[in-house]
Amino acid sequence: MPKEPERILLAHxxxxxxxxxxxxxxxxxxxxxAFLAPLNDQAVFDVSSRSLAFTTDSYVIRPIFFPGGDIxxxxxxxxxxxxxxxxxxxxxxxASFIIEEGMFFDExxxxxxxxxxxxxxxxxxxxxxxxxxxxxxxxxxxFINTAGIGEIxxxxxLSPDKIKAGDVIIVSGSMGDHGIAxxxxxxxxxxxxxxxxxxxxxxxLVCAMLLAVPDGIxxxxxxxxxxxxxxxxxxxxxxxxxxxxxxxxxPVKPEVKGACEILGFDxxxxxxxxxxxxxxxxxxxxxxxxxxxxDPLGRDSAIIGTVEEKPKGRVILExxxxxxxxxxxxxxxxxxxxx
Numbered sequence: 001m002p003k004e005p006e007r008i009l010l011a012h013x014x015x016x017x018x019x020x021x022x023x024x025x026x027x028x029x030x031x032x033x034a035f036l037a038p039l040n041d042q043a044v045f046d047v048s049s050r051s052l053a054f055t056t057d058s059y060v061i062r063p064i065f066f067p068g069g070d071i072x073x074x075x076x077x078x079x080x081x082x083x084x085x086x087x088x089x090x091x092x093x094x095a096s097f098i099i100e101e102g103m104f105f106d107e108x109x110x111x112x113x114x115x116x117x118x119x120x121x122x123x124x125x126x127x128x129x130x131x132x133x134x135x136x137x138x139x140x141x142x143f144i145n146t147a148g149i150g151e152i153x154x155x156x157x158l159s160p161d162k163i164k165a166g167d168v169i170i171v172s173g174s175m176g177d178h179g180i181a182x183x184x185x186x187x188x189x190x191x192x193x194x195x196x197x198x199x200x201x202x203x204x205l206v207c208a209m210l211l212a213v214p215d216g217i218x219x220x221x222x223x224x225x226x227x228x229x230x231x232x233x234x235x236x237x238x239x240x241x242x243x244x245x246x247x248x249x250x251p252v253k254p255e256v257k258g259a260c261e262i263l264g265f266d267x268x269x270x271x272x273x274x275x276x277x278x279x280x281x282x283x284x285x286x287x288x289x290x291x292x293x294x295d296p297l298g299r300d301s302a303i304i305g306t307v308e309e310k311p312k313g314r315v316i317l318e319x320x321x322x323x324x325x326x327x328x329x330x331x332x333x334x335x336x337x338x339x
Contacts, residue, residue, distance in 0.1 A: 015225025016330030053088035068197030088150030100139030160238035179270030200274030212291035216284025245305030
């Protein structure tokens with residue numbers, strides 16, 4: 001019998017190993033060029049004497065309103081953050097809406113107002129866009145696509161290719177907040193201490209970091225789909241080095257940890273929408289951490305590990321009981337439609 005053609009699975013959108021395979025086998029093979037090949041969250045290029053960064057993303061979260069944010073705030077923050085972790089100051093965004101027939105006007109107005117408020121507070125403008133309406137049952141209320149452009153003013157060129165053995169791994173705060181907030185809202189889970197999404201724009205925090213250690217940051221990424229573990233696996237693969245992290249050093253809120261233990265989730269794979277991971281040279285780690293802690297979005301920053309020579313391409317977790325285990329890239333989908 002002929003082999004059945006391979007189909008797209010929800011797990012292909014997880015941000016993990018299947019997502020990586022999809023991007024590399026389908027998209028990179030077709031569109032391959034020097035700007036796309038690094039597979040960073042943004043492309044960096046020069047126009048005249050200016051260094052610019054460009055990014056795009058789509059948001060299909062369910063539900064569209066959640067504790068701490070909504071799909072509109074998420075779309076603006078997510079695009080700003082993809083520019084920021086590339087070292088760029090965000091300038092302009094686009095916004096395209098795919099609206100399902102039957103969506104209430106007041107819901108759409110609420111989302112758009114949230115986008116406008118978030119963009120204004122972040123100092124960026126939404127300057128172009130598009131609108132499409134699809135049949136009832138074909139759009140799950142609302143999908144949003146955003147693109148953003150920013151300027152790299154300090155000469156920073158951040159990339160996992162620059163990571164070296166001995167570098168220090170820093171996170172800007174607690175892991176898994178967004179993922180648990182969405183799960184609780186989606187499934188109607190009543191928690192003693194409600195968890196809010198950490199959805200927030202990171203560009204001011206990144207600016208403070210780059211001012212403090214302009215030449216000390218090797219790479220940054222915001223751990224959205226696939227969480228901390230997936231980003232570190234990407235760093236390990238790109239640098240061909242080992243990322244070794246200490247479980248006891250990773251900030252996780254007690255309510256997030258408790259929810260994960262009950263529901264069988266791992267906070268290291270859950271999405272965040274207002275946190276970043278930075279790999280910093282050892283001589284600059286202390287100054288970088290100090291600068292991060294002065295920013296409201298970085299007050300819970302922590303050094304969680306180091307970069308080592310071996311085992312190459314692996315992430316090693318040193319557990320709280322003293323053992324060591326390999327932290328693999330997410331292969332399935334812990335929680336679909338998360339961002």
